[in-house]
Amino acid sequence: MTNNTSTSNSSSLANRASQRTTTDAALASKANSHFDRKGLVQLTLLGLLLLLPVAAYFLGHIYYVNLASRITIIAMAAVGLNLAIGYGGMVSFGHAVYFGLGGYVAGISAFHAFDLTPFMSWPFTVPGSDSMLVVWLVAVLLCALLALAIGAISLRTTGVYFIMITLAFAQMIYYFANSWPTYGGQDGLPIYIRNTLPLADSSNALTYFLICFTGLVLAMAITSRLMKSRFGAALTMARLNDVRLATAGINPYPIRLVSFVISAAITGLAGALYADLNGFVSPAMLSWHFSGELMVIVILGGVGRLYGPLAGAVLFVMMETLLGGITEYWQLFLGLVLLGVVLFAKHGVLGWLAGRERNE
Amino acid sequence: MSVTLLIEQLLNGVQLGTMLFLMASGLTLVFGVMGLINLAHGSFYMVGAYATATVTASTGSFLLGLGAGIAAAALVGALVELLVIRRLYHRPHLDQVLATFALILIFSEGTRWIFGSSPLWLSPPSWLTGFVTLPGDTRYPIYRLVLIGMGIAISIALYLLISRTRLGMRIRAGESDREMIGALGVNISKLYTLVFALGAGLAGLAGALVGALQSVQVGMGEPVLILAFVVIVIGGIGSIKGALLGALLVGIVDTLGRVYLPIFFQAFMPPSEATGVGSALAAMLIYILMAVILAFKPKGLFSAHD
Amino acid sequence: MSESVLSLQNLHKRFGALQATNDVSLDLHQGEIHALIGPNGAGKSTLIGQIAGNIRPDEGSVYLVGREITSMSIAQRARLGLGRSFQVSSLAEPLSVMRNVMMGVQALQSHSFRFWKPVASDQQLLTPAYEALERMQLSHRAWTPVFELSHGERRQVEVACALALKPRALLLDEPMAGLGPEGSAKLTELLEALKLEVPILLIEHDMEAVFRLADRISVLVSGSVIAHGDSHAIKQDPRVREAYLGDSDA
Numbered sequence: 001m002t003n004n005t006s007t008s009n010s011s012s013l014a015n016r017a018s019q020r021t022t023t024d025a026a027l028a029s030k031a032n033s034h035f036d037r038k039g040l041v042q043l044t045l046l047g048l049l050l051l052l053p054v055a056a057y058f059l060g061h062i063y064y065v066n067l068a069s070r071i072t073i074i075a076m077a078a079v080g081l082n083l084a085i086g087y088g089g090m091v092s093f094g095h096a097v098y099f100g101l102g103g104y105v106a107g108i109s110a111f112h113a114f115d116l117t118p119f120m121s122w123p124f125t126v127p128g129s130d131s132m133l134v135v136w137l138v139a140v141l142l143c144a145l146l147a148l149a150i151g152a153i154s155l156r157t158t159g160v161y162f163i164m165i166t167l168a169f170a171q172m173i174y175y176f177a178n179s180w181p182t183y184g185g186q187d188g189l190p191i192y193i194r195n196t197l198p199l200a201d202s203s204n205a206l207t208y209f210l211i212c213f214t215g216l217v218l219a220m221a222i223t224s225r226l227m228k229s230r231f232g233a234a235l236t237m238a239r240l241n242d243v244r245l246a247t248a249g250i251n252p253y254p255i256r257l258v259s260f261v262i263s264a265a266i267t268g269l270a271g272a273l274y275a276d277l278n279g280f281v282s283p284a285m286l287s288w289h290f291s292g293e294l295m296v297i298v299i300l301g302g303v304g305r306l307y308g309p310l311a312g313a314v315l316f317v318m319m320e321t322l323l324g325g326i327t328e329y330w331q332l333f334l335g336l337v338l339l340g341v342v343l344f345a346k347h348g349v350l351g352w353l354a355g356r357e358r359n360e
Numbered sequence: 361m362s363v364t365l366l367i368e369q370l371l372n373g374v375q376l377g378t379m380l381f382l383m384a385s386g387l388t389l390v391f392g393v394m395g396l397i398n399l400a401h402g403s404f405y406m407v408g409a410y411a412t413a414t415v416t417a418s419t420g421s422f423l424l425g426l427g428a429g430i431a432a433a434a435l436v437g438a439l440v441e442l443l444v445i446r447r448l449y450h451r452p453h454l455d456q457v458l459a460t461f462a463l464i465l466i467f468s469e470g471t472r473w474i475f476g477s478s479p480l481w482l483s484p485p486s487w488l489t490g491f492v493t494l495p496g497d498t499r500y501p502i503y504r505l506v507l508i509g510m511g512i513a514i515s516i517a518l519y520l521l522i523s524r525t526r527l528g529m530r531i532r533a534g535e536s537d538r539e540m541i542g543a544l545g546v547n548i549s550k551l552y553t554l555v556f557a558l559g560a561g562l563a564g565l566a567g568a569l570v571g572a573l574q575s576v577q578v579g580m581g582e583p584v585l586i587l588a589f590v591v592i593v594i595g596g597i598g599s600i601k602g603a604l605l606g607a608l609l610v611g612i613v614d615t616l617g618r619v620y621l622p623i624f625f626q627a628f629m630p631p632s633e634a635t636g637v638g639s640a641l642a643a644m645l646i647y648i649l650m651a652v653i654l655a656f657k658p659k660g661l662f663s664a665h666d
Numbered sequence: 667m668s669e670s671v672l673s674l675q676n677l678h679k680r681f682g683a684l685q686a687t688n689d690v691s692l693d694l695h696q697g698e699i700h701a702l703i704g705p706n707g708a709g710k711s712t713l714i715g716q717i718a719g720n721i722r723p724d725e726g727s728v729y730l731v732g733r734e735i736t737s738m739s740i741a742q743r744a745r746l747g748l749g750r751s752f753q754v755s756s757l758a759e760p761l762s763v764m765r766n767v768m769m770g771v772q773a774l775q776s777h778s779f780r781f782w783k784p785v786a787s788d789q790q791l792l793t794p795a796y797e798a799l800e801r802m803q804l805s806h807r808a809w810t811p812v813f814e815l816s817h818g819e820r821r822q823v824e825v826a827c828a829l830a831l832k833p834r835a836l837l838l839d840e841p842m843a844g845l846g847p848e849g850s851a852k853l854t855e856l857l858e859a860l861k862l863e864v865p866i867l868l869i870e871h872d873m874e875a876v877f878r879l880a881d882r883i884s885v886l887v888s889g890s891v892i893a894h895g896d897s898h899a900i901k902q903d904p905r906v907r908e909a910y911l912g913d914s915d916a
């Protein structure tokens with residue numbers, strides 16, 4: 001009896017599957033006009049970010065190339081945070097800690113490579129390194145480990161608790177960096193010579209921008225692919241309705257934890273790039289103010305959108321540069337803009353430019 | 361000698377704890393009654409300190425200044441509630457965090473614009489300077505003792521307010537059931553403004569009192585705010601009792617850790633290194649405490665919302 | 667009678683002074699619909715919580731196809747074959763029907779730590795999800811976002827989500843709630859066909875549906891099962907009339 005019903009059903013499945021593709025096509029064409037506008041905005045954004053610095057470089061304006069690198073790196077850090085906040089619904093108020101840790105990996109590694117002293121000599125010797133590849137790998141791994149520990153505790157809680165706990169853990173690391181004297185304490189740590197890459201001159205501003213740009217595009221591509229996969233489907237469900245996810249047989253906790261770890265690793269890699277860009281790391285990279293600014297960037301751009309962090313970073317750094325050039329109190333105006341966006345324009349700049357995001 | 365140090369540091373810990381309680385009680389009330397996470401609470405602390413410093417400087421009376429500080433913070437709190445906060449009650453926590461983060465930026469930069477970047481000068485009145493000798497030959501500043509006394513007095517007043525008065529009854533009703541209190545015919549938006557202003561006033565008082573001990577400057581509220589967060593997370597968000605216990609715990613652990621951890625490490629390390637390791641660890645101590653408590657009780661010691 | 671698929675043995679749950687579940691034993695057999703009825707406040711939600719896994723009983727145990735599941739998580743129970751629907755719709759509103767149903771298929775097939783292959787073209791996921799939707803006569807709505815569905819359709823999607831798990835037992839919490847007579851009749855028909863494959867523990871207020879569908883009925887009052895039998899016996903039972911039908915307009 002049982003078998004009868006299911007075989008009669010599966011016999012028509014081929015038909016249904018073909019019907020599905022037509023439904024999908026109909027849906028796609030319905031979304032087509034929407035796609036055009038959205039695609040155009042996104043392509044313009046990415047294209048300008050790539051082309052303007054190249055032009056600036058050949059016109060001799062190195063300042064603007066470095067500004068573009070700054071935008072790119074901050075956007076990448078925000079891409080990481082967006083995975084947690086936007087896609088996973090985990091409002092982490094402590095992502096600066098991964099940014100800062102990534103930065104300190106670059107700084108400390110360069111410090112020991114420059115000094116020719118080992119980072120540690122017991123139980124085994126770990127030398128410093130001025131290779132970016134090594135720095136990146138270590139930064140990603142350490143940030144993942146730290147996020148695993150912080151996430152494992154924080155994700156046992158939800159809502160306001162989660163926000164406050166991620167903030168508190170970040171403060172813990174911040175105060176630690178401030179009071180640990182070996183690497184400069186609150187004065188920070190300079191990187192005298194930028195870390196190096198094989199086959200590329202990382203000290204060249206344009207080359208370094210292109211490295212950062214590649215990093216950003218990769219981070220966005222990974223996020224996009226991830227969110228379309230089974231893991232992404234589960235994460236989306238964990239954000240929208242975690243009871244439904246559990247009832248469907250999937251425990252939300254490990255899904256959230258893994259995405260939190262990936263999110264931290266992306267932000268940490270951005271931190272390593274940032275330290276090498278500025279030739280300097282300090283506890284400011286770990287501060288809760290920066291955690292807040294990263295959130296602001298994600299929200300300004302449009303939370304849970306692939307290009308949101310980029311749009312937000314462009315807007316943020318432009319405001320900082322333009323308004324900051326006019327008044328030293330520019331953050332007052334940032335506050336007003338942010339208040340306006342939160343109260344009245346919930347979908348961010350991209351929501352306004354490119355239309356509402358669809359969940360499918 | 362060592363007993364004297366212990367007594368002195370314990371008192372310092374209690375003093376920090378009582379001031380943290382003034383901050384944390386407002387935060388936890390606002391969360392318990394309105395379900396709102398307010399980052400801008402540290403700004404009220406700053407407003408209280410600035411108003412007190414300004415009025416004290418122009419009138420020469422610390423008490424007048426203190427009154428002005430509380431009033432200014434409560435007034436600013438009420439205004440902020442009317443203009444911004446009430447639009448946020450039904451919003452997700454992310455929106456609340458961002459909007460109140462925006463308020464911090466506005467308050468901090470606005471204050472810097474008006475008063476400049478250099479700290480203002482505020483000191484305890486002359487009749488509160490000096491020391492008392494406690495049992496065990498401990499000399500302890502009178503002003504700090506007064507802070508402890510005020511903290512205890514306000515804790516009791518707050519307890520009486522919440523457990524014995526009509527206003528307190530409404531606050532408790534609002535905590536347990538937001539719909540019901542509306543149905544009872546209580547003017548809920550008035551209640552919310554009042555609770556918010558009360559919390560802001562307490563924060564302003566804390567800022568003024570501590571401002572006379574440390575310095576009055578932009579951003580002074582932020583470290584305290586984060587400590588207050590730790591306090592209410594430990595105590596259980598929404599619980600006044602939890603806030604009191606958490607505040608004392610954090611105050612004492614933090615103070616003692618900063619003094620004793622470096623001493624402890626000196627037992628088996630060269631002094632300079634011991635100071636570094638000890639103070640770095642001391643800075644992390646309360647967060648480790650928080651993590652341990654949360655590992656066993658994810659909703660804090662006294663959760664009002666279970 | 668065949669073996670019992672889902673079995674509750676001597677469950678007790680107390681909240682402070684309230685004895686919400688008092689020594690409840692129930693079982694669900696292959697091929698049947700077992701209805702659980704009771705007035706408001708009888709402790710139905712608490713009992714469902716203990717079966718589904720969001721509430722731990724103080725005493726007693728729950729078995730699913732012979733395995734003890736008393737201390738398992740919600741997700742573990744689901745993977746072992748406990749499908750459930752909720753009293754209040756618990757679907758992810760912005761997502762399509764398909765996305766909601768696919769979740770259960772995904773849980774059955776493997777762990778969810780697959781990061782690369784897009785689900786939108788994954789026939790391994792789509793085909794079984796379609797099958798479940800078809801069983802609820804909803805495959806034409808597969809790509810509609812849930813928020814565009816009617817109330818009745820949502821109820822059907824809830825059941826389809828549970829079916830995607832290829833459940834051994836279904837726990838349906840007031841599936842008829844809020845449905846008009848027409849929707850209720852349709853769902854009744856669907857459930858009647860379904861019970862031959864999956865036994866159903868039905869918690870329901872709609873007495874007409876209960877008396878038509880249920881092979882057996884248990885009546886829960888103040889945390890205890892006070893009566894048990896087929897619909898005829900329950901209709902006649904004086905204790906039920908007094909405790910339940912008497913003070914309810916069902």
